[in-house]
Amino acid sequence: MLIQPPPPLNKRPGNSFVKQNFSSDKAALAFLLLAMSYLALGLTFGLLGGFQYLLPQFLREQLAFQKVRPLHVYLAISWIFTAAQGGLYYYLPRIAQQKLSWPQGAWLHFALQLLVSASIVAAFFGGYFGGREYLEFPPFFGVLIALSWLPFVINFFGTLKPRFTQAPVYYFSWTIGIVFFYITLSESYLWLFDFFNNNQIRDTTVQWKALGSMVGSWNMLVYGTSMYVMDQLKGDQKISRSPMTFFFFFLGFTNLLFNWGHHTYIVPAAPWVKTVAYVISMTELLIFGQIVWKFQKTLSNAQKTYHSLSYRLLFFADLWIFLNLGAAIAISVPALNYYTHGTHITVAHAMGTTIGINTMLLFGSVFYILQLQKPNALERKKKLIGRGIALTNIALIFFWSSLIGSGIVKISGKLHNKAFAQIMEACRPFFKLFTASGVFILIGLTIMIGGAYRVIRIKECSSPLTKDKNSLLEMDTAL
Amino acid sequence: MIKLATLAILLISYLGYSALVYTKGTQSPLSITIEEQQKITEGKQIYQQYNCQACHQLYGLGGYLGPELTTAYSDKNRGEAFMRAMLHAGGNRMPNFHFSASQIDALIAYLKYVDTTASPIK
Numbered sequence: 001m002l003i004q005p006p007p008p009l010n011k012r013p014g015n016s017f018v019k020q021n022f023s024s025d026k027a028a029l030a031f032l033l034l035a036m037s038y039l040a041l042g043l044t045f046g047l048l049g050g051f052q053y054l055l056p057q058f059l060r061e062q063l064a065f066q067k068v069r070p071l072h073v074y075l076a077i078s079w080i081f082t083a084a085q086g087g088l089y090y091y092l093p094r095i096a097q098q099k100l101s102w103p104q105g106a107w108l109h110f111a112l113q114l115l116v117s118a119s120i121v122a123a124f125f126g127g128y129f130g131g132r133e134y135l136e137f138p139p140f141f142g143v144l145i146a147l148s149w150l151p152f153v154i155n156f157f158g159t160l161k162p163r164f165t166q167a168p169v170y171y172f173s174w175t176i177g178i179v180f181f182y183i184t185l186s187e188s189y190l191w192l193f194d195f196f197n198n199n200q201i202r203d204t205t206v207q208w209k210a211l212g213s214m215v216g217s218w219n220m221l222v223y224g225t226s227m228y229v230m231d232q233l234k235g236d237q238k239i240s241r242s243p244m245t246f247f248f249f250f251l252g253f254t255n256l257l258f259n260w261g262h263h264t265y266i267v268p269a270a271p272w273v274k275t276v277a278y279v280i281s282m283t284e285l286l287i288f289g290q291i292v293w294k295f296q297k298t299l300s301n302a303q304k305t306y307h308s309l310s311y312r313l314l315f316f317a318d319l320w321i322f323l324n325l326g327a328a329i330a331i332s333v334p335a336l337n338y339y340t341h342g343t344h345i346t347v348a349h350a351m352g353t354t355i356g357i358n359t360m361l362l363f364g365s366v367f368y369i370l371q372l373q374k375p376n377a378l379e380r381k382k383k384l385i386g387r388g389i390a391l392t393n394i395a396l397i398f399f400w401s402s403l404i405g406s407g408i409v410k411i412s413g414k415l416h417n418k419a420f421a422q423i424m425e426a427c428r429p430f431f432k433l434f435t436a437s438g439v440f441i442l443i444g445l446t447i448m449i450g451g452a453y454r455v456i457r458i459k460e461c462s463s464p465l466t467k468d469k470n471s472l473l474e475m476d477t478a479l
Numbered sequence: 480m481i482k483l484a485t486l487a488i489l490l491i492s493y494l495g496y497s498a499l500v501y502t503k504g505t506q507s508p509l510s511i512t513i514e515e516q517q518k519i520t521e522g523k524q525i526y527q528q529y530n531c532q533a534c535h536q537l538y539g540l541g542g543y544l545g546p547e548l549t550t551a552y553s554d555k556n557r558g559e560a561f562m563r564a565m566l567h568a569g570g571n572r573m574p575n576f577h578f579s580a581s582q583i584d585a586l587i588a589y590l591k592y593v594d595t596t597a598s599p600i601k
Contacts, residue, residue, distance in 0.1 A: 053544065056572040064574050065544050069533040131527025133540045164483055172482070187497075197523070198516060200596045202505035204538045209500060250485050257493045266549075267538045268597065270504040276496075341539050342547050419556060420546040421571075 022093040025373070027106035029456050031086025032366055034114065035079050036449045039359070041121075042075030043442045050435040054428070063125075070124050070136035076354060077134065077218070078117055081181075083362040084221035085109075085152055088174065090369050091228055092159045101158025105151035112148035116141065134211055135188055142189055146182065153178055168231065168240035169249050173224030176253055177217050184214035205269045212260025219358070220256065226317075226361040229310060229368045255280060262332045266341055278334060309378070309385060310371065313364035316393050320356025323400070324349055339414075344430075345407030348400050355396055355441065363389075363448060370455050377458040381451040388447030395440035398433060406430035509595060515588070522589025525582050534573070537593055544572060552587075552594035559587060 049068045051058050059068075089106050093099055100106060120137045123129075130138045156178060164171065188210035190196045196203050231240050239245055261277025327349045331340045340346060367385070370378045378385075406427040413423035511519070526532070534545035551557045566583045569575035578586070 049544075052572075060572075060574050065542070065572075066530045066533045066574070069542050069544075070530060129528060129530035131530045131532055133532060136530055136533070164486075165480065172486075196501075198520065199505065199507045200537075200593055201507055202501065204540060205500060205505050207540060209497070246482060250489070253486075253489060257489060258496065263539060269500075270506075273500060273504045342536055342543075344543060346539075347543065 020094060022099055024089055024093060024100045024103050024106050027103070027110060028086050028090035028369070029373070030110055031082055031089055031106075031113075032369070033453065033456060034110065035083035035086055035362075036366075036452060038075045038082060038117070039079040040446060040449050042072055042079055043445055045072040045075065047435070047438050047442055048072075050431075050438045053431045054435055066129075067124050067127065070129065071121065073134060074117075074120060074124070074136065080354070080358050080362065081218050081221060082113065083366065084177075084218065084225050087225045087228075087362070087365040087369065088152075088156065088221075091225075092155065095228075096159045096161075098159065100155050102151060102155050105155050109148060109151040109155075112144075112151070116144045116148050119144075132188070132191070133207065134214070139189060139192060142185060146185055149178075149181070168227075168237050169245050170224040170227040170231075170240055172246075172249060172253075173220045173227060176256070177220030177224060180213060180217035180220070180256065184210045184217055188214065201267060201269055204267050205264055205273065208263040208267070209260045212263055213256055216256030220252075222358050222361050223252075225365050226314070229365050230314070232368070233310065259332075262337065263341075265334050265337045274334065278332065309367040309382060309389070310364040312386065312389055313360045313367065316389065317357050317360035317364070319393075320352055320360065320396075324352040324357065327352065327404075339411045340407060343407035343410040344403040344427075348403035348407065351403065352396075352400050355392070356400070359445070360393075363452075366452055370452060374455050374458060374460045377455045377460050381455055385448055385451035388444045388451060390444075392441055392444030392448065395437045395444055398437035399441060402430045402433035402437060406434070507596070511592070515592075518585055518588040519592045522585035522587070522592075525578075525586055526589055529576055538597075548590055548593070549597050550594050552591045559591070562587060562590065 045068050048059065048063070049065060049072055052060070052065050052068065089100070120141055123137055123141070128138055129136055130141070135142060156174065160171065164175075188207065190206055190210075191203050196206055227240050231237050258280045259277055261273050264277070265274050327345065331337050331345060331349060367378065409427045409430065410423050413426060418426075531548075532541035534542045536542070536547045537549050546557075551562060552559060563583060565573060566576075566578050566586060
């Protein structure tokens with residue numbers, strides 16, 4: 001029996017209130033565990049980096065910032081796409097109502113992902129770098145990453161066989177996310193050709209172009225996942241099939257394709273590159289905020305209670321969308337961008353998006369899956385996890401504000417022609433605040449990760465459930 | 480059908496726009512000799528091998544622990560001599576990477592070149 005009140009029965013097969021077991025579910029949970037391990041490690045290296053801001057000599061020779069930053073960035077990015085992939089391995093069989101087209105492929109993907117990520121981490125520790133933003137590992141790892149994704153791609157298209165004329169918006173979102181990950185990953189290695197490498201302006205512009213769109217590609221994976229979760233929480237597909245949602249999706253896709261130019265205002269490329277970026281601007285968060293906001297209004301109280309952790313996380317993501325939207329609009333105005341670029345205001349935007357939006361949405365997906373798989377175990381940990389969510393978000397407000405603060409100090413320092421060392425000294429109070437709040441973010445997220453980990457580990461009796469018409473159904477699909 | 484047509488239009492626009500950015504949008508007015516180019520390429524390679532961008536930015540790409548380097552070469556408070564000293568011995572935050580004299584020359588050549596490309600924004 002479930003502890004919480006049973007939700008109304010939804011007749012549509014594959015909906016959130018019908019528990020089905022697929023053989024690939026274990027692989028999906030393994031991906032989620034791997035993703036959360038990336039997050040825990042990424043946070044730890046992030047915190048070490050924070051201490052290096054405060055104490056320049058801290059681990060300077062043993063584990064310099066030159067190594068700490070790529071470890072932090074790579075692991076944080078890996079958390080995002082691995083958690084999205086884990087969610088998809090869980091959702092795909094339920095959407096298609098059939099087993100994964102290549103169930104062993106999920107485990108092959110898992111093994112490759114583990115091998116590649118362990119090798120990249122080892123390369124960073126060993127001091128082997130490719131030296132490019134985000135992709136700081138030696139270039140051949142880019143090929144390995146592309147190969148490791150192949151079983152996932154085969155399973156996605158083989159299982160879902162997307163029929164785009166009738167498909168809900170998340171089919172589009174996931175497809176675009178996967179296709180553009182490959183396109184942008186390839187584009188980010190164009191520097192290996194002299195035509196790009198020997199021209200700094202071209203190389204920088206293309207690098208910003210590739211990375212800007214690559215962030216958009218994994219955002220598409222995350223947003224597709226959260227749209228699916230919202231659909232399931234709500235119990236129908238009206239939102240994800242509405243013309244308005246598609247309109248905003250295509251606007252978001254347009255942003256993925258063309259808005260990267262707002263990063264290049266300071267690069268002396270042709271002026272029209274910046275004009276195009278400014279016109280299109282960064283409206284992706286606004287678009288998604290509108291969708292989430294509309295969803296909340298239609299969510300019934302009973303459903304909110306049933307999936308309260310997921311709902312809570314979507315609610316916090318909403319708040320961060322609005323905060324980051326303000327920052328995004330401000331820094332996409334060229335006159336302001338001139339000052340904010342190269343300051344921690346840009347980092348505040350990135351951190352707000354990564355932790356406040358993507359991490360909250362991905363945990364929304366993780367706890368939605370655990371609610372389906374192990375409702376009783378999750379119920380027992382709900383209070384603890386809820387505290388972790390609250391602590392993370394409160395600490396993130398201080399973290400985000402401290403980054404904005406140090407950005408403003410840097411702008412002021414540059415306007416007064418102060419030396420870099422003087423600016424860094426003036427930023428110290430804010431560095432203290434962001435390191436301290438970073439500690440609490442680590443604690444908060446560790447509570448959430450630990451809670452999820454224990455729920456996954458607990459063996460829960462899968463006996464159902466009541467037999468009346470409002471009961472939950474459990475089917476061993478045995479696939 | 481409208482959705483697929485919209486997707487197709489956007490993708491075609493993206494391909495066309497990418498080709499424009501790669502060529503006309505990022506042409507370089509600088510003329511560099513083959514010898515200079517070799518030294519610059521060597522410097523860029525070292526910059527990447529040592530992951531300098533973890534701490535330093537070029538045109539906004541990179542970390543914030545160290546100073547921005549796009550116009551460091553022509554900065555009257557920094558300049559070549561200051562950069563050579565930092566590359567030779569490190570600093571309060573920067574480790575000593577024990578660069579050879581040839582590596583330092585190559586890095587300086589690269590940073591000088593980057594500074595030249597930034598002339599329009601100085």
